Amino acid sequence: MPELPDVEGFRRVLADNAVRKRIAAVEVPDRDLLRNASPQALGRALTGKRFREPVRHGKWLIAPAGEAHVLMHFGMTGSLEWEPRGPRHAHDRVAFLYRHAELRFRDMRKFGGIWLANDEEECHAITGPLGPDAVTLGREQLHELLGSRRGAIKAALMDQRLVAGLGNLLVDEILWRARLDPHAPAARLSSRRRDAIYDAMRETLRASIRTRRVPRASGWLTEVRDRRGARCPRCGTRLRSATVAGRSTRWCPRCQRTAR
DNA sequence: GCTCATGTTCCCCT
């Protein structure tokens, strides 16, 4: 699931439940998910400490605790759950134990992970270069970023170094709303087109964050995109399907144009 | 059995 709206939801799970409470212990049912620290090192860094206010940047969640920062990335199937102590889910890979509950890092496919950093500099080294977060991105900022970008608009919006937080579903949804072909060259889009992308991004993010995920809502591309022979919710034209920017892509050949 | 999956990284090309 995890795109920006999901991770924003996980940030709230941590912020609403686990912040400022004493971490009693850390348990690691699957150490594969600890990417740069041993279970012992994670336990030493966090036991007896408390998470402070977590920050989300794109699809990364960063929570300071004690002298350390815990970084989480959720890959394709990760999530963060606050649950009473008791039997864990088979895919719980790391558990932060509290007095009466646990914060559980769950991840079926194990593409996600948890990192430990000592300072901000190490955080940046772990996340790699990230563009401005999609939620706080300004209209003019988007225009500037796209202006110097070669290649398809979809590839540009998916590139975390350019804009952080947009994933495959969101980008297809945004381009569908903006009526723009995913293959359209990112640079030299008309100001009208860039405005349409920006407005579609704002609205899609707003609605998705509210539901804590990209909804498969009526009137959205997401509602139909995985059906064979799916039709455009707007005009009924059969959707096109192809790999763009390395990802499965759906778009409407009638309402989404390449033209500037 | 087969294909595909909301992410990232690495390798090889152009």
Place this chain on the structure above:
DNA sequence: CAGGGGAACATGAG
């Protein structure tokens, strides 16, 4: 250096 394409990672679901 910038981008594109493909494979790999691990584990299902249909």
